[in-house]
Amino acid sequence: MKIDLDDVFPDRISDETAATVAEVLAEMLMCWETHYLAQILRHNTSQHNLYDPDAPWRSLPQNPAKTSPSR
Secondary structure (H helix, E strand, O other): OOOOHHHHOOOOOOHHHHHHHHHHHHHHHHHHHHHHHHHHHHHHHHOOOOEEOOEEEEEOOOOHHHHOOOO
16 A cells, blocks of 8 residues: 555644644554554564575475464
């Protein structure tokens, strides 16, 4: 999905509006990360060692128990 930032962000807003929106977005991000922390960490861990360094053309087998969603 590609978002055209010119369509999303207005050119002229007040300093107060910019600060308020930034505060709301930061709060939403903290709530999102708190709620989904286990899944985020599991995904990030699963991204390590996706291939065999001695044979990079060969993928390592994935453990389905670790990659399946818990929800």
